[in-house]
Amino acid sequence: MSVLLGVPEHVISLKLDQSDTLHVGTENVTAILTSTALVYMMTPALACFYGGLVENKNFLNQLFLSIVCMAIIPVQWCLIGYSFTFGPGTSTFGSFDYAIQRKASLISLLGDNLHDFNPQSIPSLAFVAFQCSFAIITPALISGAVVGRMKLVPYMIFVLLWTTCCYDPLTRWIFSQQGWLCQMGVIDFAGGLVIHTSSGTSGLVAASILGARAQFDPDVVNAGQTNLPFTIIGTGLLWVGWMGFNGGSALVANGITALAIFNTNVAAASSMIIWIILDIIHGKFRGQNSFFVSIPGICSATVVGLVVVTPAAGYIQPGYAILTGLIGGFIIHSFLFGKKHFFHIDDTLDVFSCHGLGGLIGTILAGIFSQTDVNREGRNGALYGNVVQLGYQMIGIVVTVGFSAICTGIILLLLHVTIGIRISRVDQARGLDNVAHGVIDVERIQRTQPTKLFTMKQKTNDTIVPQNADVVVP
Numbered sequence: 001m002s003v004l005l006g007v008p009e010h011v012i013s014l015k016l017d018q019s020d021t022l023h024v025g026t027e028n029v030t031a032i033l034t035s036t037a038l039v040y041m042m043t044p045a046l047a048c049f050y051g052g053l054v055e056n057k058n059f060l061n062q063l064f065l066s067i068v069c070m071a072i073i074p075v076q077w078c079l080i081g082y083s084f085t086f087g088p089g090t091s092t093f094g095s096f097d098y099a100i101q102r103k104a105s106l107i108s109l110l111g112d113n114l115h116d117f118n119p120q121s122i123p124s125l126a127f128v129a130f131q132c133s134f135a136i137i138t139p140a141l142i143s144g145a146v147v148g149r150m151k152l153v154p155y156m157i158f159v160l161l162w163t164t165c166c167y168d169p170l171t172r173w174i175f176s177q178q179g180w181l182c183q184m185g186v187i188d189f190a191g192g193l194v195i196h197t198s199s200g201t202s203g204l205v206a207a208s209i210l211g212a213r214a215q216f217d218p219d220v221v222n223a224g225q226t227n228l229p230f231t232i233i234g235t236g237l238l239w240v241g242w243m244g245f246n247g248g249s250a251l252v253a254n255g256i257t258a259l260a261i262f263n264t265n266v267a268a269a270s271s272m273i274i275w276i277i278l279d280i281i282h283g284k285f286r287g288q289n290s291f292f293v294s295i296p297g298i299c300s301a302t303v304v305g306l307v308v309v310t311p312a313a314g315y316i317q318p319g320y321a322i323l324t325g326l327i328g329g330f331i332i333h334s335f336l337f338g339k340k341h342f343f344h345i346d347d348t349l350d351v352f353s354c355h356g357l358g359g360l361i362g363t364i365l366a367g368i369f370s371q372t373d374v375n376r377e378g379r380n381g382a383l384y385g386n387v388v389q390l391g392y393q394m395i396g397i398v399v400t401v402g403f404s405a406i407c408t409g410i411i412l413l414l415l416h417v418t419i420g421i422r423i424s425r426v427d428q429a430r431g432l433d434n435v436a437h438g439v440i441d442v443e444r445i446q447r448t449q450p451t452k453l454f455t456m457k458q459k460t461n462d463t464i465v466p467q468n469a470d471v472v473v474p
Contacts, residue, residue, distance in 0.1 A: 027253045028122050028251075028252050028253050029122055029123060029126060030253070031247075031248065031252070031253035031257060032122050032126045032127070032130055032248055032251060033126055033129075034244065034248075035130060035244035035245070035247060035248025036126070036129045036130045036133050036244070036248065037244070038240065038241045038243060038244025038245070038248070039130070039133035039134065039137065039241055039244050039245050039248065040070075040133045040136070041237060041240075041241045042133075042137050042237070042238055042241035042242070042245065043066055043067065043069060043070055043133075043136050043137045043140050044066070044067065044237075045233075045234045045237030045238045045241055046066050046137060046140055046141065046234065046238065047062070047063045047065075047066035047067055047140075047234070048063075048230045048231070048233050048234030048237065049230075049231050049234030049235055049238060049299065049303075050062050050063075050065075050066060050143065050144050050147075050234070050349055051063045051227065051230050051231075051234075052226060052227040052228050052229065052230030052231030052232070052233075052234060053226060053228075053231055053296060053349055054147050054148065054226065054348070054349070055148070055226060055431070056226070056227070056431075056433075057148075057430070057431025057432070057433055057434070058147060058148040058431050058432050058433060059227060059433060060433045060437055060439055061148070061431075061432035061433055061436055061437060062143065062147060064152075064436075064437070065140070065143035065146075065155065066140040066143055068155075068156060068159070069136050069137070069139050069140040069159055070136055072156060072159050072160055072163075073132065073135050073136040073139070073159070073163055074132055074136065076135075076160060076163055076164060077128070077131075077132040077135050078100060078101055078128075078132075079099060079100055080096065080099050080164070081132075081135060081163065081164065081168050082098055082101070082128050082131065082132070083095060083096055083097060083098035083099045084164070084168040084169070084172070085131070085168045085171045085172045085175070085176065086098070086131070086172070086175075086176050087099075089172075089178070090178075091173075091178055091179060091180035091183065092169065092172070092173065092179075092180060093169065093172065094168075094172055094176075101125070101128065104124050104125050104128065122251060122252075127251070130248060130251075131171075131175075134171075134191060134194075134195060134245075135163060135167060135168075135171075137195070138163070138167055138191075138194075138195045138198065138199050139158075139159045139162055139163055139167070139199070141195070141196075141199035141200070141203065141351060141355055142162070142199050142202050142203045142206060142351060143155075144203065144347075144348060144349030144350075144351045145203030145204065145206050145207040145347045145348060145349065145351040145352070146203075146206050146207065146210055146348070147213070147348035147349060148213055148348070148423070148428055148431070148432055149210055149211075149213050149214075149422055149423050149428055150206075150210060150421055150422065150423065151419075151420065151421055151422070151423060151436075152436050153419070154415045154419055154420065154421040155421075157415060158411055158412065158415060158421075161411045162202065162407065162408065162411055165407050165411065166198065166202070166403065166404055166407035166408065166411075167194070167198065169403070170193070170194050170198055170400060170403060170404070171194050173399070174186060174188050174193055174194050174396065174400075175188070175194060181395070181396055181399065184392055184395065185379060185388075185389065185392040186392050186393060186395065186396035187311070187312075187315060187366055187367070187370060187378055187379055187389070187392075187393070188311045188363065188366070188396070189246070189249055189260065189310065189311055189312060189313050189314045189315055189366070189378075190245060190246045190249035190260070190310045190311070190313055190314070191245075191249075191310055191311075191359075192307070192308075192310045192311025192312075192359040192362040192363045192366070193311065193359060193363055193396050193397065193400045194400075195310075195355075195359070196307050196310060196355040196356065196358060196359030196362075197355070197356055197359035197360055197363065197397065197400045197401060197404070198359075198400055198403075198404040199351065199355055199356070199404075200351050200352045200353075200354070200355035200356020200357065200358070200359060200360075201352065201356050201400070201401050201404040201405050201408070202404045202405070202407070202408040203347060203351030203352055203355070203356065204345065204347055204351070204352035204356060204405075205404075205405050205408040205409050205412070206408055206412060207345050207346050207347045207348070207351075207352075208345055209409065209412045209413065209416065209421075210346075210412075210421065210422055211346070211422065212344075212345075212346035213346055213348070213428060214425040214428040214429060215428075215429070216346045228295055228296065231295075231296060231299050232295070232299060234299075235299040235302050235303065238302070238303060238306070239265075239268060239302060239306065242264055242268075242306045243261045243264055243265070245264075245310070246260040246261065246263070246264045246309070246310060246313040246314070247260045247261040247264070249313070249314065250314055256314050256375055256377075257314075259313075259314055259318075259374070259375075260313040260314040262318055262321075263309055263312075263313045263314075263316065263318055263321035264306060264309055264310075264313055264321075266318055266321050266322050266325065267305045267306065267308060267309035267313075267321045267322065267324050267325035267328075268302050268305035268306050268309075268325060269305070269325065270305060270321075270322045270323075270324075270325030270326045270329070271301045271302065271304050271305025271306075271308070271325040271326070271328055271329035272298060272301045272302055272305065272329070273326075273329075274301075274325070274326050274329040274330050274333070275297060275298060275300075275301030275304075275329050275333050276293050276298065276301075278329075278330070278333045278334075278337075279292060279293045279294055279297055279298075279333075280292065280293065282337060297333075300336075300350065300354055301329055301333070303354055303355075303358075304328050304329055304332050304354050304358050305325040305328060305329060307328070307354060307355055307358035307359055307362060308324050308325060308327070308328030308329075308358045308359075308361050308362040308365070309321055309324050309325060309328075309362060310359070310362055311359065311362040311363045311365075311366040312324065312362060312365060312366035312369060312370060314374075314375050314377075314378070315366060315369075315370035315371065315374060315375050315378040315379075316366070316369040316370055316371065316374060317369075317371065317374060320365075320369040323369075324362065324365050324369070327361065327365065328358055328361050328362065328365075331357070331361060332353055332354065332357055332358060332361075335353055335357060336350060336353055339353065356401075360397055360401075363393050363396060363397055364390070364393055364394070364397070366381065366393060367381050367382060367389045367390040367392065367393030367394075368381045368382045368383050368390060369381050369383055370384075370389070371383075371384055372384075423435065
């Protein structure tokens with residue numbers, strides 16, 4: 001289009017008024033739109049990751065709980081979410097000025113800049129779409145904590161209310177330059193607090209309010225057959241998508257983007273390495289002769305490394321990214337190893353352990369390892385003489401955890417007393433694929449019928465044999 005209009009390929013200029021000209025680099029626009037597509041892909045990838053870890057009777061339902069966020073959140077984000085988060089307003093709340101994107105929809109196709117938060121000079125609608133992809137995956141993460149026991153309609157209402165009342169304010173406070181936590185000095189490059197700590201905390205509260213599954217046993221990872229190949233595929237897609245997640249958060253195509261992507265990869269890899277080592281060590285302690293490495297564990301290790309580096313991906317050196325992955329992997333593996341002995345809340349897919357605790361660890365490490373020599377947009381951490389930064393990070397953690405827990409508790413308790421949120425024990429035993437989606441497991445019926453007929457035949461034969469008859473054993 002720029003060639004047809006006689007505008008150079010590398011720069012698009014849009015006249016705003018007599019004194020200001022906006023320069024939109026096509027490479028920046030391409031980078032942010034590509035990153036948006038990658039982050040959108042992460043929600044179906046999360047569906048596969050979660051779906052492969054649950055029992056077959058809840059497999060399709062778990063996919064649905066993630067995918068339905070792609071229906072609810074884009075509409076909410078267009079109507080009010082973006083305006084509440086990044087619109088003009090106070091340090092705590094936005095406004096309705098950008099509602100329904102009525103201003104952005106009237107701009108030139110060549111570019112726009114609606115507000116001061118967009119210093120990288122990318123079109124505002126590109127920024128809206130990128131932030132929308134973050135808003136979609138955040139409530140989807142919570143679904144891993146309520147596997148097999150939450151009603152569909154209350155869940156969808158919860159997603160809408162939680163995004164509006166919890167995610168949008170938190171994002172404004174931390175991501176928007178107008179936000180009070182951002183102005184205080186809290187740093188969060190790509191959502192360690194906004195996305196992972198908030199969703200992990202909310203998942204833990206949701207699991208506590210809903211209660212355990214009907215057949216929950218903290219000593220058993222999963223009672224039924226699962227689909228681990230889906231989890232492996234989901235892990236790979238999440239890893240690829242995370243490059244857009246962290247890399248795109250630079251909002252520009254430059255060295256910071258490359259740094260964030262490189263740090264993302266090495267942190268995930270180092271987390272996997274420490275997880276494998278710890279699996280082998282624990283296997284030897286349990287008396288296993290051969291080396292033992294858990295497949296679900298390795299997939300979780302990858303996600304843990306990705307989560308932990310997220311708050312600091314564009315602020316630290318690659319060596320610190322490796323150390324971040326090692327620290328996060330070690331702490332969370334140790335936590336999960338001892339969890340069954342002291343932590344009996346049915347957080348089914350360890351949303352709090354991997355995302356809540358991972359985001360918390362990464363936020364603290366960002367306050368230690370961050371360096372302005374790496375990224376002038378960041379701040380020096382405690383290791384570089386700015387000890388107060390660690391205090392700011394702790395304030396961010398306390399606010400995020402407290403606010404997320406309160407919002408989640410209020411929303412779920414209101415839904416509980418009005419329309420009910422929990423599936424009955426009988427329906428849990430049947431599985432939500434059947435109860436909520438009308439899917440009948442034909443293979444399961446075919447597997448169980450011969451067993452039942454054989455049992456009945458044996459009982460019938462037993463009844464016609466006289467008690468004093470001689471039994472001949474071949």
